[in-house]
Amino acid sequence: xxxxxxxxxxxxxxxxxxxxxxxxxxxxxxxxxxxxxxxxxxxxxxxxxxxxxxxxxxxxxxxxxxxxxxxxxxxxxxxxxxxxxxxxxxxxxxxxxxxxxxxxxxxxxxxxxxxxxxxxxxxxxxxxxxxxxxxxxxxxxxxxxxxxxxxxxxxxxxxxxxxxxxxxxxxxxxxxxxxxxxxxxxxxxxxxxxxxxxxxxxxxxxxxxxxxxxxxxxxxxxxxxxxxxxxxxxxxxxxxxxxxxxxxxxxxxxxx
Amino acid sequence: xxxxxxxxxxxxxxxxxxxxxxxxxxxxxxxxxxxxxxxxxxxxxxxxxxxxxxxxxxxxxxxxxxxxxxxxxxxxxxxxxxxxxxxxxxxxxxxxxxxxxxxxxxxxxxxxxxxxxxxxxxxxxxxxxxxxxxxxxxxxxxxxxxxxxxxxxxxxxxxxxxxxxxxxxxxxxxxxxxxxxxxxxxxxxxxxxxxxxxxxxxxxxxxxxxxxxxxxxxxxxxxxxxxxxxxxxxxxxxxxxxxxxxxxxxxxxxxxxxxxxxxxxxxxxxxxxxxxxxxxxxxxxxxxxxxxxxxxxxxxxxxxxxxxxxxxxxxxxxxxxxxxxxxxxxxxxxxxxxxxxxxxxxxxxxxxxxxxxxxxxxxxxxxxxxxxxxxxxxxxxxxxxxxxxxxxxxxxxxxxxxxxxxxxxxxxxxxxxxxxxxxxxxxxxxxxxxxxxxxxxxxxxxxxxxxxxxxxxxxxxxxxxxxxxxxxxxxxxxxxxxxxxxxxxxxxxxxxxxxxxxxxxxxxxx
Numbered sequence: 093x094x095x096x097x098x099x100x101x102x103x104x105x106x107x108x109x110x111x112x113x114x115x116x117x118x119x120x121x122x123x124x125x126x127x128x129x130x131x132x133x134x135x136x137x138x139x140x141x142x143x144x145x146x147x148x149x150x151x152x153x154x155x156x157x158x159x160x161x162x163x164x165x166x167x168x169x170x171x172x173x174x175x176x177x178x179x180x181x182x183x184x185x186x187x188x189x190x191x192x193x194x195x196x197x198x199x200x201x202x203x204x205x206x207x208x209x210x211x212x213x214x215x216x217x218x219x220x221x222x223x224x225x226x227x228x229x230x231x232x233x234x235x236x237x238x239x240x241x242x243x244x245x246x247x248x249x250x251x252x253x254x255x256x257x258x259x260x261x262x263x264x265x266x267x268x269x270x271x272x273x274x275x276x277x278x279x280x281x282x283x284x285x286x287x288x289x290x291x292x293x294x295x296x297x298x299x300x301x302x303x304x305x306x307x308x309x310x311x312x313x314x315x316x317x318x319x320x321x322x323x324x325x326x327x328x329x330x331x332x333x334x335x336x337x338x339x340x341x342x343x344x345x346x347x348x
Numbered sequence: 349x350x351x352x353x354x355x356x357x358x359x360x361x362x363x364x365x366x367x368x369x370x371x372x373x374x375x376x377x378x379x380x381x382x383x384x385x386x387x388x389x390x391x392x393x394x395x396x397x398x399x400x401x402x403x404x405x406x407x408x409x410x411x412x413x414x415x416x417x418x419x420x421x422x423x424x425x426x427x428x429x430x431x432x433x434x435x436x437x438x439x440x441x442x443x444x445x446x447x448x449x450x451x452x453x454x455x456x457x458x459x460x461x462x463x464x465x466x467x468x469x470x471x472x473x474x475x476x477x478x479x480x481x482x483x484x485x486x487x488x489x490x491x492x493x494x495x496x497x498x499x500x501x502x503x504x505x506x507x508x509x510x511x512x513x514x515x516x517x518x519x520x521x522x523x524x525x526x527x528x529x530x531x532x533x534x535x536x537x538x539x540x541x542x543x544x545x546x547x548x549x550x551x552x553x554x555x556x557x558x559x560x561x562x563x564x565x566x567x568x569x570x571x572x573x574x575x576x577x578x579x580x581x582x583x584x585x586x587x588x589x590x591x592x593x594x595x596x597x598x599x600x601x602x603x604x605x606x607x608x609x610x611x612x613x614x615x616x617x618x619x620x621x622x623x624x625x626x627x628x629x630x631x632x633x634x635x636x637x638x639x640x641x642x643x644x645x646x647x648x649x650x651x652x653x654x655x656x657x658x659x660x661x662x663x664x665x666x667x668x669x670x671x672x673x674x675x676x677x678x679x680x681x682x683x684x685x686x687x688x689x690x691x692x693x694x695x696x697x698x699x700x701x702x703x704x705x706x707x708x709x710x711x712x713x714x715x716x717x718x719x720x721x722x723x724x725x726x727x728x729x730x731x732x733x734x735x736x737x738x739x740x741x742x743x744x745x746x747x748x749x750x751x752x753x754x755x756x757x758x759x760x761x762x763x764x765x766x767x768x769x770x771x772x773x774x775x776x777x778x779x780x781x782x783x784x785x786x787x788x789x790x791x792x793x794x795x796x797x798x799x800x801x802x803x804x805x806x807x808x809x810x811x812x813x814x815x816x817x818x819x820x821x822x823x824x825x826x827x828x829x830x831x832x833x834x835x836x837x838x839x840x841x842x843x844x845x846x847x848x849x850x851x852x853x854x855x856x857x858x
Contacts, residue, residue, distance in 0.1 A: 285528035
């Protein structure tokens with residue numbers, strides 16, 4: 093009996109939590125989450141086993157990301173830090189260009205890549221493109237020795253967060269171009285950390301869902317980095333409050 | 349037909365019953381209808397009679413007892429659901445961020461679910477006077493003691509992975525609102541050499557800090573007036589400020605979800621046993637062991653003794669009161685028993701001001717050599733500032749009222765000197781909070797008390813308790829469950845340094 097009551101009580105609590113968790117979905121005009129997500133949530137509310145399975149799967153995902161971002165000490169010891177960095181970039185399906193070479197080395201969409209880069213020993217990297225990869229804070233250690241890195245792109249990286257941006261200070265002498273657009277986990281507190289990159293010439297902060305009042309932030313960033321050209325598209329800046337309301341109403345009409 | 353006759357007979361006996369008992373006779377209605385049905389099965393009128401009588405007498409006794417006791421609504425079986433359990437393994441006194449962090453780490457380190465029963469006792473669930481939520485919320489690595497630097501690094505690492513540690517299933521992820529803005533310490537001519545030494549200690553411990561000359565300072569932060577500054581040190585990574593309330597709540601939610609019992613009440617007394625031991629010097633020492641903790645419920649006379657094996661004193665500014673209850677510091681001066689816990693509440697003011705022309709997004713948490721600090725608050729040109737008063741001018745700690753003249757006299761002049769834009773500003777709000785100030789050496793006291801062998805201390809952090817709380821919680825949990833420090837060696841912070849008069853002082857540049 094008491095067990096039943098407990099589970100009922102727990103269910104009530106859970107459903108309240110779910111309501112809280114759901115609030116952002118309902119307030120935004122975006123569509124509700126897909127069917128399988130809702131089904132999973134429904135099942136987790138009722139079964140401990142589902143909850144367990146979900147937490148295991150998230151742990152597993154986290155571990156996979158950690159393993160991919162491990163420190164390449166073996167490669168570093170036998171081939172030097174430049175080759176280790178290049179190997180790390182290619183393993184995460186990224187691309188890079190050596191200093192003094194015009195050719196880019198890239199992994200294809202299946203993660204296969206050409207091993208010719210091993211011929212360029214002790215050549216530092218100049219441009220690195222890690223777009224849509226799972227690079228995170230710990231993985232950045234592999235790029236730490238790169239003193240002539242000029243361009244970095246982390247477009248759409250799900251694991252790039254504020255702590256990651258704070259760690260970019262190690263490229264402060266060389267970095268000129270940075271692309272952190274479409275990164276879901278970046279917030280205002282992390283953008284303040286870009287102050288160390290005084291040599292920055294171009295910065296792309298388009299479509300960051302985590303920052304509030306983007307208009308003000310763009311102005312403050314321009315003030316903080318006066319020599320930098322800031323690209324920020326994907327924000328609804330021009331519309332006034334009333335126009336926004338009208339737009340939302342139109343959207344609602346279109347939905348119904 | 350037979351059944352019908354028996355029914356008749358039963359009705360007759362029932363009537364007899366009704367006339368015999370004076371109490372039941374007064375309510376013929378409902379009883380009259382139920383009794384015959386019962387006697388259909390029992391048959392014996394004698395037994396029925398006895399039970400009726402007993403029931404009536406019991407009712408009378410109950411009525412009499414209820415009238416005799418104060419407050420007629422009282423009943424012996426109704427319990428206050430908020431009372432703590434009668435027995436627990438570990439009682440943590442103080443539900444601030446340090447207390448909850450210890451609770452979380454105890455649960456995190458247990459091998460079997462439900463291995464240790466942890467109760468956290470907090471006297472004020474609204475946290476109106478708690479140091480945690482009234483602090484400025486900064487975290488820095490720029491200390492001079494390696495222990496403090498390592499504590500900060502470990503805590504920053506915790507905050508970076510806060511969702512892996514404190515994320516609760518089906519809840520929103522924890523957002524600490526961390527601002528990665530770094531600390532900027534300014535040193536005058538005579539303290540520059542100390543700053544250089546601190547810098548090398550910090551670099552050695554692994555903190556990312558850089559030194560700036562006055563010219564570099566002016567170049568990096570054009571809004572600073574670098575007069576009188578000989579050297580500046582600037583944190584590049586893992587420094588900034590965050591929302592203390594979010595961290596506290598995240599710790600609490602996670603700990604409760606892992607089975608920690610939260611209790612709202614105040615610890616007013618301990619029950620303990622005393623053993624007398626003799627030291628090699630021939631001094632008789634009373635060794636105490638806590639048996640139970642008396643938890644007084646708020647706004648009532650109700651209390652609950654909680655039997656426990658271990659008590660953790662994490663009561664912050666009020667932890668010395670708790671130690672006094674154990675008789676710590678009550679013995680003759682100069683002996684072990686006569687050494688009190690040197691932690692007392694000190695009031696610190698925090699002022700919020702608005703200045704539209706002030707520094708922008710790159711504003712660091714600036715600490716001037718005069719002792720004044722300020723940081724940005726949000727993006728709308730608001731800042732918060734404060735300073736530590738001189739030892740002789742400590743404000744009254746009986747309440748949390750704000751002394752506005754302190755800003756005018758002590759904070760504004762140095763602030764406006766350092767940042768000329770702050771000549772024009774408007775104080776919009778202010779609050780005061782308590783430091784759990786360690787009068788001995790302004791550092792935390794972590795570890796077991798030598799005279800009370802099951803009371804662990806985690807207090808006296810003198811303003812950096814919030815930023816060190818994740819690492820301190822882990823250290824105390826290791827001390828309790830593993831019997832010693834495993835990840836960070838904090839044995840330098842134990843109580844014995846106070847007995848031996850060996851302070852672990854921070855070499856401040858202020």
